Amino acid sequence: MRPPPPVTTRLDLPAVVALLAGEETVVDASTVHVDDACVRAFDAIDADRRNEMMVLDEGDGTVLGCLQLTYIPGLGRHGQERALIEAVRIRADRRGAGLGRDLLTRAIDRARERGCTLVQLTSNKRRAEAHRFYASLGFARSHDGFKLSL
Amino acid sequence: MRPPPPVTTRLDLPAVVALLAGEETVVDASTVHVDDACVRAFDAIDADRRNEMMVLDEGDGTVLGCLQLTYIPGLGRHGQERALIEAVRIRADRRGAGLGRDLLTRAIDRARERGCTLVQLTSNKRRAEAHRFYASLGFARSHDGFKLSL
Numbered sequence: 001m002r003p004p005p006p007v008t009t010r011l012d013l014p015a016v017v018a019l020l021a022g023e024e025t026v027v028d029a030s031t032v033h034v035d036d037a038c039v040r041a042f043d044a045i046d047a048d049r050r051n052e053m054m055v056l057d058e059g060d061g062t063v064l065g066c067l068q069l070t071y072i073p074g075l076g077r078h079g080q081e082r083a084l085i086e087a088v089r090i091r092a093d094r095r096g097a098g099l100g101r102d103l104l105t106r107a108i109d110r111a112r113e114r115g116c117t118l119v120q121l122t123s124n125k126r127r128a129e130a131h132r133f134y135a136s137l138g139f140a141r142s143h144d145g146f147k148l149s150l
Numbered sequence: 151m152r153p154p155p156p157v158t159t160r161l162d163l164p165a166v167v168a169l170l171a172g173e174e175t176v177v178d179a180s181t182v183h184v185d186d187a188c189v190r191a192f193d194a195i196d197a198d199r200r201n202e203m204m205v206l207d208e209g210d211g212t213v214l215g216c217l218q219l220t221y222i223p224g225l226g227r228h229g230q231e232r233a234l235i236e237a238v239r240i241r242a243d244r245r246g247a248g249l250g251r252d253l254l255t256r257a258i259d260r261a262r263e264r265g266c267t268l269v270q271l272t273s274n275k276r277r278a279e280a281h282r283f284y285a286s287l288g289f290a291r292s293h294d295g296f297k298l299s300l
Contacts, residue, residue, distance in 0.1 A: 013225075020226050037229030044223035050198065051223060070222050073194035073201060074237060075163075076170050079187030084234065087224060112300045119300060122272060122293035134296045143272035143295025146284045150262045150269060 008053035008066065013042055015063035016053065019089040029063070050081075054110075056090070056103045065090040065103050071114060083111035085121040104137055158203035158216065163192055165213035166203065169239040179213070200231075204260070206240070206253045215240040215253050221264060233261035235271040254287055 008016060014032035045051045045068070056065035070084040085107055090100045111119050122145035123130045131141060158166060164182035195201045195218070206215035220234040235257055240250045261269050272295035273280045281291060 017225060035229075038225055039229075041223050041225050041229035045225075048200065048223065050200070053225070068222075068224060070220070070234075072218075072220050072234070072236070073191050073198065074218060075167060075188055075191050075195075075203070076237065079185075079189075079191035082236075084220075084222070086222070086232075087226065108298065108300070117300050119298040120272070120296065122270070122295050124293055125291075131294060131296075137298070139296035139298045141275075141294050142297055143274055144281060144291050145272050145293025145295040146270065146281075146289035147292055148258065148269040148287070148289045150258070150267050 008042075008046075008055050010039075010042065010046075011061065012053075012055050012057075012063050012066075013039070016055065016066045019063065019066055019091065020087060053087075054103065054107055056099055063091075064094050065099050067103060067107055069107055069110065071111070071116060077117045080115055080117040082118040082120060083107075083114070083116040085119060088121070100133060101137070104134075108137070158192075158196075158205050160189075160192065160196075161211065162203075162205050162207075162213050162216075163189070166205065166216045169213065169216055169241065170237060203237075204253065204257055206249055213241075214244050215249050217253060217257055219257055219260065221261070221266060227267045230265055230267040232268040232270060233257075233264070233266040235269060238271070250283060251287070254284075258287070 013034050015029040017034050017038055018029060018032045045053055050071040051068065053066055053068050055063050058064055066087065066089050067085055068087040070086065071081045072084060073081050090103070108119055121134070123134060135141065163184050164179040167184050167188055168179060168182045195203055200221040201218065203216055203218050205213050208214055216237065216239050217235055218237040220236065221231045222234060223231050238250070240253070258269055271284070273284060285291065
């Protein structure tokens with residue numbers, strides 16, 4: 001039986017913050033500065049039953065990848081939730097070894113077990129390799145993604 | 151002063167369900183069937199402080215448009231939330247009169263007032279007119295949107 005997907009704890013926070021900031025590799029996560037706003041955001045995610053960070057862990061607590069799942073209730077699709085995936089990152093020095101596929105597959109399984117009928121995500125148009133990756137997981141590139149910075 | 155954006159109540163539910171189902175116009179919303187799953191989904195949205203349906207209302211309770219806002223906490227962007235917009239609909243017989251712009255502008259204002267630093271949405275690649283509309287509101291079409299039905 002596949003182990004339950006690890007959900008981020010505060011212990012993982014420095015490594016996850018480094019991943020999201022685009023640090024190539026994190027030799028020592030304890031050196032990463034995590035500011036108060038980030039801790040508050042983590043606590044908000046942690047307290048929200050419709051949000052979770054997932055981490056891919058080497059087994060010894062070393063974080064190799066992460067993503068965030070948000071479960072969104074909606075009036076369409078017979079009242080079933082959709083799952084939104086954001087903040088997908090795999091450590092730069094560990095890419096190409098199937099870790100991203102493992103992490104995404106776990107996230108999709110988790111959404112399915114919860115009863116979601118749709119998983120969605122967006123990827124920057126420049127990231128052709130990521131697009132092939134998502135297509136290989138069965139995702140359809142059916143939409144354009146619009147962003148407005150406030 | 152602009153009136154506060156109307157948030158959907160259970161009274162609006164038949165009209166919103168009709169809009170989402172693609173009904174061209176709803177002459178009498180009381181004839182629309184709202185199943186239990188849909189009512190439960192509405193209650194889930196209503197009870198969740200990070201989800202809200204907004205409606206555009208003629209003033210007499212007639213629903214002309216709707217959208218859903220989801221406020222998503224995250225570890226990036228200095229711990230500020232992003233707002234996701236889904237389920238944008240304007241009644242077919244009232245399009246072209248600026249109602250969509252009014253509704254989207256209110257949603258963006260609401261996200262800004264809440265402290266969100268980003269608003270995002272996806273639109274089907276076939277909907278070129280919608281894409282011009284979102285661009286005219288300042289959105290950048292920077293991403294591709296991927297969907298996986300479960």
